[in-house]
Amino acid sequence: MTTLADLVGQIGSGAVEVLDLTAPLSAATPILHLPEPFGNTISASLEPISDFDDDGPMWSWNNLHTGEHTGTHLDAPTHWITGRDGSSVDTIPPERLIGPAVVVDVVAEVEQNPDFLLEPEHLEAWQREHGPIPAGAWLILRTGWGARSRDAERFANADENGPHTPGPSVAAARWLAETSPITGFGVETVGIDAGSAAGFDPIFPAHYFLLGNDKYGLTQLQNVDKLPPRGAVLVVAPLPIVGGTGSPARVFALIERD
Numbered sequence: 001m002t003t004l005a006d007l008v009g010q011i012g013s014g015a016v017e018v019l020d021l022t023a024p025l026s027a028a029t030p031i032l033h034l035p036e037p038f039g040n041t042i043s044a045s046l047e048p049i050s051d052f053d054d055d056g057p058m059w060s061w062n063n064l065h066t067g068e069h070t071g072t073h074l075d076a077p078t079h080w081i082t083g084r085d086g087s088s089v090d091t092i093p094p095e096r097l098i099g100p101a102v103v104v105d106v107v108a109e110v111e112q113n114p115d116f117l118l119e120p121e122h123l124e125a126w127q128r129e130h131g132p133i134p135a136g137a138w139l140i141l142r143t144g145w146g147a148r149s150r151d152a153e154r155f156a157n158a159d160e161n162g163p164h165t166p167g168p169s170v171a172a173a174r175w176l177a178e179t180s181p182i183t184g185f186g187v188e189t190v191g192i193d194a195g196s197a198a199g200f201d202p203i204f205p206a207h208y209f210l211l212g213n214d215k216y217g218l219t220q221l222q223n224v225d226k227l228p229p230r231g232a233v234l235v236v237a238p239l240p241i242v243g244g245t246g247s248p249a250r251v252f253a254l255i256e257r258d
């Protein structure tokens, strides 16, 4: 058990930092808004059951109302038509939820163009600089979008033509799903596809290809700017909602500090 004893010792000493990548979950947490005629998710909210009152003089507790896909959350394969026969969130093998994190930084590109699309060339350039993407990795697209997350309007960044947010092209979505050895794809934005992806062929290609290839999505990550390009370990903890197509998730990164 030396490995685990070392790990907890180094967490205790600060040599391994535990960084929380999760957005706070409240009624103010931004959510996806699909246009008519599609249905939409609800925001998260708390419904008091008792609060040290007649309904519970010594205790406070709440009912939690939330969508599966509210706030920082995991997309399971069954969320998409291509993965409908795959894993729901409760049947994902837990060992797949912990893996190496690699971070592809496109902050400068997104500052120039909020509709920036990640292409396979960017991923190949990352590998030339940092080495091969490790098996079982969580690949995180760093866009700087997390800085907008306290302002729902700036976070959505929508106009009459729809949302303007970055994400992968069709080719990059296929590359990640079919060529790379990743387990999941994480973003700072409200969903794993670009804001313009409703007009792609296929529509929403990150969902289409990743979830159809037994890979997972991870959204609305924060503190991504504090992650190294490689070397951190991601711990992703969605609730085992039986039959769930996704779940709000707590996401931690373990980072070695020297």
Ligand code: MN
Binding pocket: 069, 073, 074, 075, 079, 191, 219, 246
């Ligand atoms: Mn989702």
